[in-house]
Amino acid sequence: MINSMTGYGSMAIDAGVLGKISVEIRSTNHKSLDITMRLPEGYMFLEDKIKKLIECRISRGRIVCFLTISPSQEREVYVNEGLLNNYLSAVKKIRNKFKIKQEISLDTIINLPGAISFSDMRQAKDKISKHILPCAKKAVDSLASSRNKEGSALQHYVGTWIEKIRKNLSLATAEFKRALSKKLEGMSTDEERSGFLNNSDINEELHRLEYHLNSLRKKLNSPGPVGKEMDFIAQEMQREANTIGAKTFDAEISGRVVQIKSDIEKIREQIQNIE
Numbered sequence: 001m002i003n004s005m006t007g008y009g010s011m012a013i014d015a016g017v018l019g020k021i022s023v024e025i026r027s028t029n030h031k032s033l034d035i036t037m038r039l040p041e042g043y044m045f046l047e048d049k050i051k052k053l054i055e056c057r058i059s060r061g062r063i064v065c066f067l068t069i070s071p072s073q074e075r076e077v078y079v080n081e082g083l084l085n086n087y088l089s090a091v092k093k094i095r096n097k098f099k100i101k102q103e104i105s106l107d108t109i110i111n112l113p114g115a116i117s118f119s120d121m122r123q124a125k126d127k128i129s130k131h132i133l134p135c136a137k138k139a140v141d142s143l144a145s146s147r148n149k150e151g152s153a154l155q156h157y158v159g160t161w162i163e164k165i166r167k168n169l170s171l172a173t174a175e176f177k178r179a180l181s182k183k184l185e186g187m188s189t190d191e192e193r194s195g196f197l198n199n200s201d202i203n204e205e206l207h208r209l210e211y212h213l214n215s216l217r218k219k220l221n222s223p224g225p226v227g228k229e230m231d232f233i234a235q236e237m238q239r240e241a242n243t244i245g246a247k248t249f250d251a252e253i254s255g256r257v258v259q260i261k262s263d264i265e266k267i268r269e270q271i272q273n274i275e
Contacts, residue, residue, distance in 0.1 A: 002226060003275040004150030005029045005061040009143025015131040020070040023132075023139035025054070027147060029272060030062035038066045041113065046129060050136045057144045059225040060275045065139075067132065077116060084115045147275065155220055158270050161263045162217055165237075168263075169213065172244075172256040173206050179250040202244045202253075209240040209260075216267075227274035234268045 005027060012022040035054055037047045046067070054063055091104050110116055180201070187193045216233045219226045241264060245257040 001148060001223060002151040002155050002220065003144075003147045004154055004273050005147065005227070005275050006273060007143050007146035007150055009139045009141070009146055011135050011138040011142060013131065013135045018069065018128070018131055021132055021135050022066075022068040022070070023050075023136045024066040024068075025139050025143045026064045027058070027061045027143055030060060033058060033060055033063070035063045035065065038064065040067060040069055042117070043067060043069075043128075043132070046132060046136075049129070049133060053133070053137050053140050057140050058147075058275075060227060061147075063143075065136075067136070079116055080114055084109070084112070087112050087115060151274065154270055154274055158220055158267055159217075161267050162213060162220070165213060165260050165263045165267075166210075168256045168260050169206065169210060172253050172260070173210075175250060175252050175256070176202060176206065176248075179253065183249065200247055200249045202247050205240050205244045205247070209237060209244070212237045212240065225275045227271060230271045230274060231268065234264060234271055238264050238268070 006029065007027045008025070009027075010022070010024045012020060015021050033055065035051050037050065039047060050065060050067070054065065087109075088104070094100065095102075183196065183200075184193050187196065212233050216230060216237070219230045219233065238261065241257055241261045245254065245261065248254050248257065
């Protein structure tokens with residue numbers, strides 16, 4: 001089963017005195033795995049651990065992970081008076097040196113890094129991780145499930161276009177045999193026939209296109225990250241279709257090739273979403 005690179009996962013838990021913990025993860029298309037973490041101040045030590053949880057389930061995509069902690073009313077506020085005094089002393093020096101009359105506001109003081117925090121922020125890191133990491137793992141599982149669901153829809157969509165191409169390819173092959181036979185019958189010399197075949201024989205390209213189509217179908221039903229390989233195969237299909245279109249001498253085949261190229265392009269657009 002293929003996976004999409006777009007998806008969303010989340011999980012929220014009540015961690016008692018720590019408050020409510022919420023992890024949200026968004027995933028979009030990207031050529032490789034690119035993870036960005038949005039963690040509250042004081043929780044950066046969890047960045048690598050959460051990234052590893054993501055890397056175990058996700059191979060490609062741009063991932064943005066948000067960790068939000070909503071404090072419980074039971075939590076005690078800790079004021080770092082020593083640090084706050086240092087801040088205020090520095091502010092006083094700045095005001096005197098640059099003759100700034102504006103007073104520092106309470107809102108500014110509250111948002112000074114480390115000046116005011118919750119007392120339980122100082123507890124052991126492993127105790128905090130005990131609540132956050134399982135929540136993050138469930139959010140990653142939710143994201144993987146979302147990407148899998150989107151992948152299932154992509155698999156059906158791409159499979160439909162593969163069968164449309166297969167039908168038009170079969171019809172084009174049959175028409176080529178009929179048109180080629182008729183064309184050669186109207187030629188009087190072997191030299192004329194040889195020259196025509198050198199410029200207009202598309203039998204080899206038709207076979208290669210069919211081979212690539214079968215390869216694409218196999219990849220579509222393969223587990224694991226296959227998006228890059230499928231994109232390469234689709235490029236090769238487009239190249240063969242272009243060659244057939246340039247060499248063909250029959251109007252009906254040309255029409256089939258135009259439709260095949262259009263369907264390949266539709267497939268390539270969707271493959272960009274596949275992991």
